[in-house]
Amino acid sequence: MEGKKLILRVRNLSVVLDGKKILEDISFDLYEGEILAVLGPNGAGKSTLLKAILGMTPYTGEVYIAPGYRPGYIPQALVDMGKLPATARDVIVMGFRGYSREEVLEAARKLNIESHLDDLFVNLSGGLKQRTLIAKALVYGSRILLLDEPTSNLDIQSQRRFYDILKQLKEKEKISAIMVSHDLGVVSSYADRVLCLNVKMFYHGAPGKELNIDLIRKVYGHDVGVIIHDH
Amino acid sequence: MITEVLIYGTLVSIVSGILSYFVVSRNVEFAGVGISHAAFGGVAIAMVLGVNPVWFLLLFTPLVGVLIASSPKNLSENTAIGILFPFFMSLGIILIYLSQQNLSLVWSYLFGNIFLVGRGDFLLFLVVGTLVVLYVLLFFRDLVFSSFSRELARAYGVNTTFINYSFMVVLSLGIVVSIKMLGIVLLSAFLVLPASISFLVARGVRRSFILTILFSVLMSIVGIQFSYWLDLPSGASIVVVGTAFYILFYLYRRASGKA
Ligand SMILES: Nc1ncnc2c1ncn2[C@@H]1O[C@H](COP(=O)(O)OP(=O)(O)OP(=O)(O)O)[C@@H](O)[C@H]1O
């Protein structure tokens, strides 16, 4: 990791909700310009991990975020949306102050959503909604994107577009991301590091040889069939 | 006389229009209905105790609002409202029945009459209305953001718990000072109609906010004029006019192919 800046450090993070252990003793690092994939079965605590990092859920342990690297959040789905007739532009700047029109346009350009800025957010496709929320994170000044299953509701073309954008942000702007995913193939081709968890941490490291079938079986339980694609 | 009433009506409808915007966008219409109806219990308690109902409501209604907002996770807000609202209404009915209250006074709280609004009511409205407007100005961004999505707002650092509780309290206060004009029964329509009409036709946060206030003022002025000319109850006239607006704009939207 020579020369790379540590921007997020998580140590011994545990979350207990309603007396139930949701996460136990999670530790990992995230460096600038890196993508960390989080793998694990349903109910493993992946979304909870993102929420703990964002301070939305009480936890014990340490979460250190380097100054100026405020995280931006792209949730699994916006299920709690009210009836506000907000446009994509409204959503991008919602809750913020001191942004400029140019900043919004620049972020929209990076995400390729300029022509949708005045559309109603609710009417946008899943892919466009997601890109709008990433643009929001950029306007916020986020340098870490917390992406919760960003591609699970996207068709194949939107998925490809999403990964292209993620790659560009990473390479051109050194933006980092923690991405919850269920797609092992994608993980091995886009992630720099992988975190496998199911309440406890099972693996943290490069998406290389150790991320094999045995490990996946251990994390997900014994009777899963695993097909490893070549990417 | 009518000019005074129109001025009062305009000011009240600005305040309730502002509240309507957040009531509808936060999906808490039923809370608006519940709080205003629970206020009936408060009116009855105040009458039995022999204290000024409006002053009593200024304490009582925010408590109901907080009670609703603090309903535990496994009990949905709507369930809490559905239990509290008939309970306080029934309590009111029992108290009024037992204490043989003057029914025309009860009637005026239930259905409102803007032509009976006194100077004291007006002054109280000015104070509370200013508070409501200041609160909304101060927390506009957070209110809008948490109305859009509580989860996202929380992720971006908005204290959504504070916003949720404070809005319920402010809404309750706004309801209390509007009761004399609109009445408990019809007030909830006033909290729902302006924003609902606006959301039919407007796009964008700022535009829909301004339109909500405009619709609110318009329906109350037109409604008051009708009630004056035809000697009808003011609250009911306003609600009928507002509903007519809603239907008109709904049809307009259908016709223009947006629905
Ligand atoms: N507020 C809460 N109170 C109590 N338990 C909760 C709460 N939120 C989540 N849980 C529980 O925590 C566990 C982990 O949930 P989480 O949403 O983090 O899983 P996940 O790995 O993201 O799953 P999925 O793949 O289905 O999205 C689940 O068993 C869930 O029921």
Ligand SMILES: [Mg+2]
């Ligand atoms: Mg999840």
